[in-house]
Amino acid sequence: MTPRRLTPALLTLLAATLGLTAPAHAADDEGRLITRNADGAWFLQQPEGTPGQGCVARFTAAKKDPSQLALIGPSAKTPSGALLLHGPRIAAPPAAKEVSVQVQQDGLPPATMRGALMPASGGQSGGFVMIPVGDLKQTMASMRPKETGMTARVDGVDVFALSYEGLDQARSAMLDCLAGKPYTGGKTLAEATSEIRLMGTGTIAGTAFYKGAMLAKKQYPPKGSQRVGLIHMSDEFKQWFETVRQSQKMPDRIPERIAKHFMFATILDDQGSFRFTRLPPGEYLLIADFSYKETVTRSEVTGRTDVFVGNQHIGSNDQVAYWFEDVKKNTTFSKTVHLKDGEALQVSLDKSMLGCFFICR
Template sequence: MSQKSLITIILICTLSGFNVANATSVSDQDTQVISRSSLGVWMLKQDLNQPKFNCAIRFISAKDSQTSFSIFGPTKQTSHATILFQAKNIPTTYTPQEIQIQLRQQNLAATPLKAQLLPSSQTGMLAVNTGDIQQTLKSMRDQEKDMQLKLNDATIYTLNYEGLAQARTAMQDCLAGKAVKTKSLKQATAEIRPLGNSTITGQAFYKGAILAKKQYPPKDSQAVGLIWMTDEFKAWYDQVKRNKKLPAHIPESILKHFMSTRILDDQGHFKFTNLPAGDYILIANFSYDKNVSHTEVVGRTDVYAGNQYIGSNDQIARWNYVVKEGTSFEKPVTISKDGETINVSLDKSQIMCFLVCF
C-alpha cells in the first residue's frame, strides 16, 4: 500500500464517523450542543427572537453523519410537532409524496405511520406530523437500539441513539421560553481541535483530459476532507508508515486533526471555517461518470462473387455505456497567519504532491 493511499484511507475511515467539527454548515448563533457520545451528538436549535416557537432537537449519528433524527416544535403558523428522518436509504423525490411507513422499535409492536417524502436530490427526508409536542417527547425512550423504518417491507432507515433525556429537557426549556445555555457549536468544536479565524474555500472537480468536462462531487456529500498537518500528526503518521498497517485505534489527540465539510452546490464548492494558521492537506474522494466503449463480434457474413465464396466479414456490435469510477486526490494548503481566507482549486487535473514527498 502506498503512502498516498494509506493516508487517504485513514482520512475516509476517520470521517465516516461524526464529530462536532464536521458540522460546519450548522449556524453557531442559535445552536447548542446538548450531549455527545460514541453513538452521535444531540443539538438544540432555538429561535431567540421568537421565544417558545421554532424549537428543534436533532440527533446526528456517529456512524453516518447523513443519518439524523429531528423533532420540530410548534411555529406561529402550525401548532403540531414534526419528526424528521434523514438518511441515504430514504427515497428521494422532486415533489412531496404521501406514503405509509412502519416504525419498528425493540420490544414494542410495529407502529404504522402516515408520512411525507420531502423534496431532496441526495439524502432522503421523511416527515411525520404528530400532535402535542410534550406528549411526543414523553412517549420517546431515552435510548433506542436498531430503530427502523420500513417501506413496503424494505428497511429505509436505521438508527441507534442515547441521551434523549438531556435533549428532552433542553427542548422543554426552549418551549417554555427559556434561553438554553449549554455549549455553542463553536465551544464544542474547541474541545476537539484548536480554533482560529481563518477560512479555506474552494471547488473540487475531476477532469480526466484537457478537453473533458469537469465532473463535481454530489451536493451535500462529505466528499472533501481536511487534515491539519502539525508536527504531532506527522510524527504519528511516520509511525503508521513504519508499521505498514492501519491503526486499530486513533488517539483523541490525533482525531482533532481530521475535519470534513459538505459540498455546498452542484459545482463542487466547499468551505472550512474557524481554522488556525498552519499547514493543511485537502483530500477529495468521490465517484465520477466514466464513458466505456466495448466491441463484440456477434456474427459473420459470407461474401460470394457469383457462386464463388471469396471470404467473410465479422459483424461487429459496439456498446457505449457509463460507469461510476472512484477517484481521490489531494492538495497542500498553507495558512500563513490567522484571519486569512484561502481559495483553492482542488482539481484532479493538477499534479499534486502529498505526504509521499516528505
C-alpha cells in the same frame, strides 16, 4: 386512520417556522450540548427573551451522514410542535409541498402521517421533512430513548435513515425549555467541537471535480456525500505520520490528539461545492475521493464471413459488433493549501487532464 391533510395556511406557517428552527443556524445560535454518544449528539436551542417558545432539541449523527432529527416546540408564529427530518436524500422543493410520510422503527408497525417537504434553508445540503404534531409533549413521551435504523419514506421513496440514543436526556431538557426554565448545562457547539478537533476562525471553501479529457465534462462528487476530507498538517501530525510511515503499519487505533486533525465536508450542491469552517491557521491537505463515469468501447465477435475467389476459399473475416458502455471508476486526488489566521480561502480541488497537458510530467 387517514392522515390529516395540511392546509395551505399551515404549509405557509411551516415554511416560516423552518427559517427560524431548521438545523442551519448562525454559528453563535446552534444551541448547547445535552448529551453525546457514539451515534451522535443532542443539542438544545433556547432563544433568549421568549421563555417557553422556540425550543428545539436537535440530534446530529456522528457518522459520515449529515442526517438530523429535530423536536420543534411552539413559537409565536406556530402554536403547535413538529418533528423535522433532515438528510441528503430528501428533496428540497422551491416551496413547501404536502407529502405522505411513512416512518418505520425497529419492532413496530409502520406509522403513516402527513408532512411537508420544505425549501432549502441556510445553504444546507439535502432537504427537510416537517411533520406537525398536535401535542409535542405527548409525542415525546411516546418516543423511545434509543432507535436503531429508523427510516422514513416520502411518497413511497426511501429518503431518511437514522440511529440515535439519549432521547430521554433530550426530552428532559426540552420539557424544561417548554416550561420556560433556562438550560445552563452543557457546552456550546463550538466548545463541544473543540474537544474533537482543532478550532480557529479561518475558512476553506471551493469546488471538487474530475475532468478526464480536454473536451470531457466535469464530474463532481455527489451532493450530500462526504467525499472531500481535510487534514491539518501540523508539526504534531507530521511527526506522528512519519513514525507510522517508518513502521510501515497503520496502528489499530488513532490517538485522539491525532484524530482531531481529520475533518470531512458535506458536498453542498451538484457542482461539488464544499466548505470547512472554524479552522486555525496552518498547512492543510485537501483530499477528494469519489466515483466518476467513463465511457468505454466494448466489442464482440458475432459471426464469421468466409471469403472465396472463384471456387477457392482464401480466408474469413470476423463479424464484430461494437457498443459503448458507461462504467464507474474511482479517483483520489489531493491538494496542499496554506491558511492564514482568519482567512477565507477559496480553492479549486480538481484532477484535470487539461491541467496535466501543460504542467504534469
